[in-house]
Amino acid sequence: MVSSVLLALLAAASAPLLSSAQTQITVNGTSSHPIPSTLWGLMFEDISHSGDGGLYGELLQNRAFQQVTPGTTAALNAWSAVGNTTLSVIADSPAISSSLPNALSVTFPSGAPRSGVQNSGYFGIAVRASSTYTASFFYRFPSTLPSAALTATVSLAGASSGTTFASGTVALRPTAQWTQATVALRPRTSAPDINNVFEVTLAAGAFVGTVHLGMFSLFPPTFGGQANGMRADIAQALLDLKPSFFRLPGGNNLEGQTIAQRWQWNNTVGPLTARPGRVGDWGYVNTDGLGLYEYLVWIELMGMVPIMAIWSGFALGGAAVPANQLAPYIEQSRQQIEFVIGSTSTPGGALRASLGHPAPFPLLYVEVGNEDFLQPSTYQSYRWAAFVNALQADYPNLRFLATSSFNSPALSPKPQSWDIHVYQTPTWFTQNSAFYDSFARDGTTFFEGEYAAISTNPNDIFGAPSSGRLVYPTVQSAVSEAAFMMGFERNADVVFAASYAPLLAHVTQNQWTPNLLSFDSGTVIKSTSYWAQWMFSNNRGDVYLPSTLASTSGALFWSVVQRVSPPAFIIKVSNTGTSASTGVFRLPSAVASTGQLIQLAGAANASNTPTTPSAITPQSRTIATGQNLSFSAPAMSLSVITVALV
Ligand SMILES: *[C@@H]1O[C@H](CO)[C@@H](O)[C@H](O)[C@H]1NC(C)=O
Numbered sequence: 001m002v003s004s005v006l007l008a009l010l011a012a013a014s015a016p017l018l019s020s021a022q023t024q025i026t027v028n029g030t031s032s033h034p035i036p037s038t039l040w041g042l043m044f045e046d047i048s049h050s051g052d053g054g055l056y057g058e059l060l061q062n063r064a065f066q067q068v069t070p071g072t073t074a075a076l077n078a079w080s081a082v083g084n085t086t087l088s089v090i091a092d093s094p095a096i097s098s099s100l101p102n103a104l105s106v107t108f109p110s111g112a113p114r115s116g117v118q119n120s121g122y123f124g125i126a127v128r129a130s131s132t133y134t135a136s137f138f139y140r141f142p143s144t145l146p147s148a149a150l151t152a153t154v155s156l157a158g159a160s161s162g163t164t165f166a167s168g169t170v171a172l173r174p175t176a177q178w179t180q181a182t183v184a185l186r187p188r189t190s191a192p193d194i195n196n197v198f199e200v201t202l203a204a205g206a207f208v209g210t211v212h213l214g215m216f217s218l219f220p221p222t223f224g225g226q227a228n229g230m231r232a233d234i235a236q237a238l239l240d241l242k243p244s245f246f247r248l249p250g251g252n253n254l255e256g257q258t259i260a261q262r263w264q265w266n267n268t269v270g271p272l273t274a275r276p277g278r279v280g281d282w283g284y285v286n287t288d289g290l291g292l293y294e295y296l297v298w299i300e301l302m303g304m305v306p307i308m309a310i311w312s313g314f315a316l317g318g319a320a321v322p323a324n325q326l327a328p329y330i331e332q333s334r335q336q337i338e339f340v341i342g343s344t345s346t347p348g349g350a351l352r353a354s355l356g357h358p359a360p361f362p363l364l365y366v367e368v369g370n371e372d373f374l375q376p377s378t379y380q381s382y383r384w385a386a387f388v389n390a391l392q393a394d395y396p397n398l399r400f401l402a403t404s405s406f407n408s409p410a411l412s413p414k415p416q417s418w419d420i421h422v423y424q425t426p427t428w429f430t431q432n433s434a435f436y437d438s439f440a441r442d443g444t445t446f447f448e449g450e451y452a453a454i455s456t457n458p459n460d461i462f463g464a465p466s467s468g469r470l471v472y473p474t475v476q477s478a479v480s481e482a483a484f485m486m487g488f489e490r491n492a493d494v495v496f497a498a499s500y501a502p503l504l505a506h507v508t509q510n511q512w513t514p515n516l517l518s519f520d521s522g523t524v525i526k527s528t529s530y531w532a533q534w535m536f537s538n539n540r541g542d543v544y545l546p547s548t549l550a551s552t553s554g555a556l557f558w559s560v561v562q563r564v565s566p567p568a569f570i571i572k573v574s575n576t577g578t579s580a581s582t583g584v585f586r587l588p589s590a591v592a593s594t595g596q597l598i599q600l601a602g603a604a605n606a607s608n609t610p611t612t613p614s615a616i617t618p619q620s621r622t623i624a625t626g627q628n629l630s631f632s633a634p635a636m637s638l639s640v641i642t643v644a645l646v
Pocket residue numbers: 028029030
């Protein structure tokens with residue numbers, strides 16, 4: 001007791017000696033603007049297996065041999081033989097469906113031991129005792145029919161240990177027609193790691209001949225129990241961010257490398273057997289199992305609203321559709337919008353209703369293309385106008401977002417909103433905290449749709465990790481992004497939405513780093529930048545209170561907002577410097593004598609990684625507060641102080 005009191009006294013006595021630079025901050029009690037409820041949200045596209053192998057709950061990779069070349073080794077991606085079978089991918093006749101032409105041909109020789117096929121999942125499969133897995137596949141016997149039904153064993157097993165964690169049996173009828181088999185798997189024990197496989201096998205000597213298999217699926221319980229739904233732990237990590245909106249379906253992945261490879265909404269809805277999949281923009285086939293309807297239902301379940309992109313006549317490889325050939329593409333976009341919000345008396349609305357959602361989804365924002373600053377000339381000369389003029393006439397209540405550079409070239413009709421992207425260094429974000437301060441207040445609003453501190457080397461923003469490119473966000477990333485985010489609250493009269501990007505990546509995929517969340521098939525890693533987003537989104541205000549402006553050449557940044565109920569001031573402070581810095585906030589009215597502090601801090605280069613997933617997490621404690629609130633922000637820290645009005 002005595003010693004702790006003494007320590008406290010000593011600490012108090014020595015405080016003035018340690019006092020760092022002080023910044024006097026006057027907070028005006030008259031709100032300058034409300035903060036839109038849409039401000040904090042999520043940007044999504046299938047990149048780095050964020051969708052297939054990530055958010056989308058399907059566990060089997062290359063489940064339906066979509067968009068592969070029959071006969072090639074590559075077509076067998078993730079598949080291998082068990083025992084003595086011979087495997088090849090073929091273009092089958094009959095096909096499972098016109099959208100799924102390919103199948104896996106499996107030949108069992110005479111005298112084979114237990115044999116069949118296995119799938120290694122998306123770089124492993126998590127097997128949990130508490131879960132029921134739903135497995136299914138299609139089969140047919142193309143030539144020799146077995147004399148009676150065969151009993152196939154479907155199992156989850158250790159890839160190297162051979163341990164069987166769950167198995168079930170299913171009868172394969174002697175038929176040449178495509179037939180679906182379904183079985184539930186309930187593991188008795190959890191696997192110790194993710195090095196597991198899914199197997200379909202026949203007992204030794206059970207069959208000599210060939211069976212064709214296709215359209216496999218293996219689902220664990222999904223988030224909210226949705227059929228064909230989302231992976232529960234990733235969805236929960238996103239829900240914890242309390243996101244308000246979800247941008248879909250990209251990003252570059254909307255565009256396609258070629259016009260034919262663009263994302264097309266109508267290829268992503270309906271039965272899984274009706275979805276051909278597509279060659280995505282990021283080096284792997286997209287199953288499109290995570291289709292437009294799945295996105296929208298999940299967005300609703302999460303309490304978000306969609307910001308939906310339409311294809312704007314430009315493919316990433318450089319091809320632009322000529323002006324006189326745009327009509328069918330505009331019509332396809334119109335049908336996409338109709339599917340989302342059309343009345344059930346329209347074909348699109350009727351299709352939506354037939355899938356289980358008669359009510360329109362709450363769509364307000366439609367983004368025309370993605371990053372059309374890559375092809376500004378055709379966007380300016382005809383593509384923007386052609387899409388917007390046609391669609392605005394049909395849907396006068398929608399707001400269309402432009403994606404070329406916001407200040408030039410000028411677009412006609414003048415966009416109501418823009419999507420702005422920034423990938424930069426931590427230093428850039430710190431120095432550009434006032435980025436939106438000078439924007440005109442003329443009714444135009446802005447979506448900061450992609451931003452991240454991706455490198456510490458200003459000369460090589462998109463370079464390799466050795467050049468400063470980050471693999472995982474650092475504490476410095478998080479606090480400097482936070483400095484920039486202070487500017488979103490201060491300019492929330494023109495910035496209506498903001499989202500970090502990219503959102504999600506499998507840890508084996510380093511094509512585009514860093515990411516907000518990283519994962520493997522068993523775990524999710526929350527980055528330092530994730531925690532910064534979490535701190536802003538979970539501590540929103542209703543109105544912004546102007547305060548003394550921070551110096552953009554300094555290290556300390558802040559934002560003060562007021563929450564209506566229960567009434568509180570919420571003060572966010574980012575110290576991007578290498579020493580502690582004190583802000584003295586002169587609040588406009590009396591407050592409680594204690595408040596709640598949530599703080600993220602650490603070494604500038606510290607990250608949460610697969611080996612140290614929780615190295616840096618926000619810490620919470622009670623602090624002394626008052627109307628003159630002196631707060632010492634540690635070096636490299638982000639703090640949120642909530643103090644009740646009295
Ligand atoms: C607070 O802001 C209001 C509205 O802009 C302004 O009229 C007033 O002068 C400001 N008060 C102080 C103390 O700066």
